[in-house]
Amino acid sequence: MADVYTTAPAKVEPMLQGPTGRKPRKALTRGNIMLYGTLIVVSLYYLLPLYVMIVTSLKGMPEIRVGNIFAPPLEITFDPWVKAWAEACTGLNCDGLSRGFWNSVRITVPSVVVSIAIASVNGYALANWRFKGANTFFTILIFGAFIPYQVMLYPLVILLREIGLYGSLTGLVIVHTIFGMPILTLLFRNYFSSLPEELFKAARVDGAGFWRIYFQIMLPMSLPIFVVAMILQVTGIWNDFLFGTVYTKPDSWPMTVQLNNIVNSTQGVKEYNVNMAATLLTGLVPLVIYFASGKLFVRGVAAGAVKG
Amino acid sequence: MSSERPSRLFRNMSAKIAAIPMALTALVVFLGGTAWTVAYSFTKSKLLPKWDLVGLDQYERLWSTKRWMVSIENLAVYGAGMLVLSFVLGFVLACLMDQKIRFENTFRTIMLYPFALSFIVTGLIWQWILNPDFGIQHIVRSAGWESFTFDPLYTADWAIFGVMLAALWQGSGLVMVLMLAGLRGIDQEIWKAARIDGIPAWKIYVMIIIPMMRPVFITALVLVTSGIIKVYDLVVAQTSGGPGLATEMPAKYVYDYMFRAQNLGQAFAASTMMLLAVMIVVIPWAMMEFGGKRRG
Amino acid sequence: MTQMNAMTPLEPSVSDPSVSIRSLDLSFGAVKVLQNLNLEVSRGEFLVLLGSSGCGKSTLLNCIAGLLELTGGQIHIGGQNVTWAEPSERGIGMVFQSYALYPQMTVEGNLSFGLKNKRMPKAEIAERVKRAAGILQIEPLLKRKPAALSGGQRQRVAIGRALVRDAEVYLFDEPLSNLDAKLRADLRVELKQLHQALGNTMIYVTHDQVEAMTLADRIAIMRGGKIMQLGAPHEIYHNPRSKYVAGFIGSPAMNFVEGRLEGGTFHCALGSLDMAGYAFDRPQDGPAWLGIRPEHVAPFDIAAHKPIQRQARIDLVDPLGSETLARVTVEGLSLWVKIDGETEVRAGQTMPVGFSPERVHLFDKDSEARL
Incomplete structure (x- = not known):
């Protein structure tokens, strides 16, 4: 061994016949062209609609009538955006989508906070403090995630009416908390179960109780999962349409419901540029969250996919 | 220090208190609400729920209503199409993405972003693109091909495919992400072994990878299917169920009878049928997924 | 030091028991994990529970710590029946295999967390933390987070967290298993010195027979939820009572x-x-x-x-x-x-x-x- 090692450099030279070193690589093989070609074509399918919307929302109506929807605007105008935000009409109200936007904010913020607070404590109780019956409730809860909402719509109307919250914002917050619970509880339970159990045991030996372990040990370790849950809930609740129509009055309609009313209202001349601006405005919040959160969104989507 | 055994009821008291919202939701809303709806589907409730049993009358009426039959038919076409297309598209894209490509993050971002948008937004976008006076048809015609026709949303026979196009745009990225995660979960050494054995790539996918990805396929199947059965917002935004009854869906049927036509009994019967359909998909899956492995 | 004569688990006879386990049963559903187990540990003794994985040794330790609810039997620590007491009320300190340090707290925070939960006066907490840190030579690390420590340092902190509790009994659950061979040998020696210096009762779970032989006053060899033999290392090695013990040790x-x-x-x-x-x-x-x-x-x-x-x-x-x-x-x-x-x-x-x-x-x- 040692002998080969010390004399190696001298012996290597005559051995260098045939291919040596890095394999020459062709960037433009047929396979590669097919691969990237397909991906680019598919990307166009996903991207073009967004492009068309943006372009349309920046054109004036005359230009839309004569031009084609893929052409960039000859003359960029932000009027449609202003109109969509401040003047578009739903029914008798003509104060634009801004009303729906603020309604959605008023609905989304408390719903996200309350649903995550409750579900995270639930998940923690299920993961670390197993008690009799817990698994039964949890199984029902997970099955609940698959029950079509239509089945539970009316009983909830009655329940909310009984406690005097039907049509109120608080009522809608409760509804979002209830329907967000299965997936969020699952998310948190799985996360807390993945934390080392010995940590929980050490805290028990150290005399910490249910709430102290939650706040002082678990919470500080769980920031990523809270972010995932927040992404999931903000997009989910912001995008909700069904609960918004069923459980609110026109005055407190969320943005999605208002948008649908603006665009699909049959009266008056269709202003496509305003419609597209309004649509973009409604999609803006989830899109910003999506692009800002990157991989965390993917994690949330994979977990939240159960929501269907 | 306690030498007596504390009562079972008060052990882990805080945990039990913390679980009250979950217990209430599970029992009152999910179990109770479902049972209530099923029970009242056997009554002739109209504007208000009334305990006035009529047996299976509502179901008989439901199955002899043209709109419901068309809705079911639409759902079947839409569902079959969505399942096949989203699986094929999702799997092929995932395989392409798994080729150690450059800009993987960019491609993934592009394919998944529609999933962040609501069905309402999705429906409205595609309503615009498929608009015959301005959208694709208009462009091709103005490029010289005057007889070109592509207006699915205004042709009863094709409208459902227009909806499918939009749904696929919104949801196929998710299927791709799930499948990609499945592909990534497969031991890389299988590829090395196959390369050394000289097995062609397509054969590895068909013979080894796809069978190994069974759990991912099943998860995706359950998710896509339960999404299909619930489809509502998209149709409302894109077509409002039209033209005619061409894109009516069961979920919309329920909503319209519940809050518009004020025929609660019909709505309850229809939603019970939806529940039944979901259970047929979910229960076998749950038994397979959780039944076999449950241990004390 | 300890009795050299043969001892069977069913005849516990220890003069001054620090921990005493009486006909303990534990089952998960239909699976009986521990059955009618009796064990007496005398004050100041270093007892090692030794066995291959799945023999119930860690389960027994968790029962002593109060982290698992018994199905039957009693556990006494320091003369008091603690069968239904909370883990923190039992007079125990525990060291875990994965160290289980609270990642977001500094070393000092880790050491004082249990004492703060007891509402101990600040001055006394500081005093105890200082003393434990001194014994384990971790004073320079007090302000650091666990992530900034090496494996050996983390395990010292974990031991320190048990020490500050001034407990009657210290429980160790495979504390050296996550360390590399060299560090394991060093810490083993330190643990032995620590035991000699403190004189507390220690119960130590391991699957490593070298650790068991070198550390233990007495070894309890466990299999299938039962104690196969309990005795001094020399006794176990030279006078195994069964073929299993004879084959397991050595x-x-x-x-x-x-x-x-x-x-x-x-x-x-x-x-x-x-x-x-x-x-x-x-x-x-x-x-x-x-x-x-x-x-x-x-x-x-x-x-x-x-x-x-x-x-x-x-x-x-x-x-x-x-x-x-x-x-x-x-x-x-x-x-x-x-x-x-x-x-x-x-x-x-x-x-x-x-x-x-x-x-x-x-x-x-x-x-x-x-x-």
């Missing part, structure tokens, strides 16, 4: 030869061996196992002094430096033999081997109990 494992015991003679593939000199517990004729440790099979010229001698062929040689292990064939049987490190041996060579009946162990074939 590396390489004891050689076993199957045969028949008849009137003081063991008939087997090696021939008929006269067992004169063997200290019988309860001679009983019938099928039996003869066990002999590799170091008790004498090679070469030492073999000449032994009453039983045979020729052996060497199949395999494992040189370890200080000694050499040889796998040999004697009369068709494979045996391990320990040879001193200086003698050079090669595979294929033949050599005489010998042993004396005083050094063998006989076990009944069916019950596997010592004869």
Whole structure:
């Protein structure tokens, strides 16, 4: 061994016949062209609609009538955006989508906070403090995630009416908390179960109780999962349409419901540029969250996919 | 220090208190609400729920209503199409993405972003693109091909495919992400072994990878299917169920009878049928997924 | 120090019990994990629970700590029945395999968390943390987070977290398993010194027999939720009460030869061996196992002094430096033999081997109990 090692450099030279070193690589093989070609074509399918919307929302109506929807605007105008935000009409109200936007904010913020607070404590109780019956409730809860909402719509109307919250914002917050619970509880339970159990045991030996372990040990370790849950809930609740129509009055309609009313209202001349601006405005919040959160969104989507 | 055994009821008291919202939701809303709806589907409730049993009358009426039959038919076409297309598209894209490509993050971002948008937004976008006076048809015609026709949303026979196009745009990225995660979960050494054995790539996918990805396929199947059965917002935004009854869906049927036509009994019967359909998909899956492995 | 006479788990007799476990049962559903287990640990004793994975040793420790709810039986610590007490009320400190340090707290925070929960005055907390840090030489680390510590440092902090509690009993759940070999040996020595300095009761779970032999005052060998043998390391090694214990302790494992015991003679593939000199517990004729440790099979010229001698062929040689292990064939049987490190041996060579009946162990074939 040692002998080969010390004399190696001298012996290597005559051995260098045939291919040596890095394999020459062709960037433009047929396979590669097919691969990237397909991906680019598919990307166009996903991207073009967004492009068309943006372009349309920046054109004036005359230009839309004569031009084609893929052409960039000859003359960029932000009027449609202003109109969509401040003047578009739903029914008798003509104060634009801004009303729906603020309604959605008023609905989304408390719903996200309350649903995550409750579900995270639930998940923690299920993961670390197993008690009799817990698994039964949890199984029902997970099955609940698959029950079509239509089945539970009316009983909830009655329940909310009984406690005097039907049509109120608080009522809608409760509804979002209830329907967000299965997936969020699952998310948190799985996360807390993945934390080392010995940590929980050490805290028990150290005399910490249910709430102290939650706040002082678990919470500080769980920031990523809270972010995932927040992404999931903000997009989910912001995008909700069904609960918004069923459980609110026109005055407190969320943005999605208002948008649908603006665009699909049959009266008056269709202003496509305003419609597209309004649509973009409604999609803006989830899109910003999506692009800002990157991989965390993917994690949330994979977990939240159960929501269907 | 306690030498007596504390009562079972008060052990882990805080945990039990913390679980009250979950217990209430599970029992009152999910179990109770479902049972209530099923029970009242056997009554002739109209504007208000009334305990006035009529047996299976509502179901008989439901199955002899043209709109419901068309809705079911639409759902079947839409569902079959969505399942096949989203699986094929999702799997092929995932395989392409798994080729150690450059800009993987960019491609993934592009394919998944529609999933962040609501069905309402999705429906409205595609309503615009498929608009015959301005959208694709208009462009091709103005490029010289005057007889070109592509207006699915205004042709009863094709409208459902227009909806499918939009749904696929919104949801196929998710299927791709799930499948990609499945592909990534497969031991890389299988590829090395196959390369050394000289097995062609397509054969590895068909013979080894796809069978190994069974759990991912099943998860995706359950998710896509339960999404299909619930489809509502998209149709409302894109077509409002039209033209005619061409894109009516069961979920919309329920909503319209519940809050518009004020025929609660019909709505309850229809939603019970939806529940039944979901259970047929979910229960076998749950038994397979959780039944076999449950241990004390 | 501790009793050298044979002790069976069912006859606990310890003068000053610090921990006493009485007919403990634990089952998960239908699975019985621990059954009617009795154990007394005297004050200041270092007891090691030893066994392969799944034998119930960690489960027993978790029961003592109060982290698992018993199905039946009692646990007393420091003279008090703590069967239903919370883990923090039992007068225990615990060290875990994964260290289980609170990642978001500094070392100081980790050490003082339990004391703060007890609402101890600040000055006393500071005093105790300082003392524990001094003993373990971790003062310079007090302001750091666990992520910034090496494995050995983390385990010291974990030990410190137990120490500050000033507990009656310290429980260790495989505390050295996550460390590399060198560090493990160092910390083992430190743990032994710590025990000598503090004099507290310690119960230590491990699957590593070297740790068990070196640290323990007494070892409890567990299998299938039961204690197979409880005794001092020397006792366990030289007087195993069952074939399982005999085979479990010692590396390489004891050689076993199957045969028949008849009137003081063991008939087997090696021939008929006269067992004169063997200290019988309860001679009983019938099928039996003869066990002999590799170091008790004498090679070469030492073999000449032994009453039983045979020729052996060497199949395999494992040189370890200080000694050499040889796998040999004697009369068709494979045996391990320990040879001193200086003698050079090669595979294929033949050599005489010998042993004396005083050094063998006989076990009944069916019950596997010592004869």
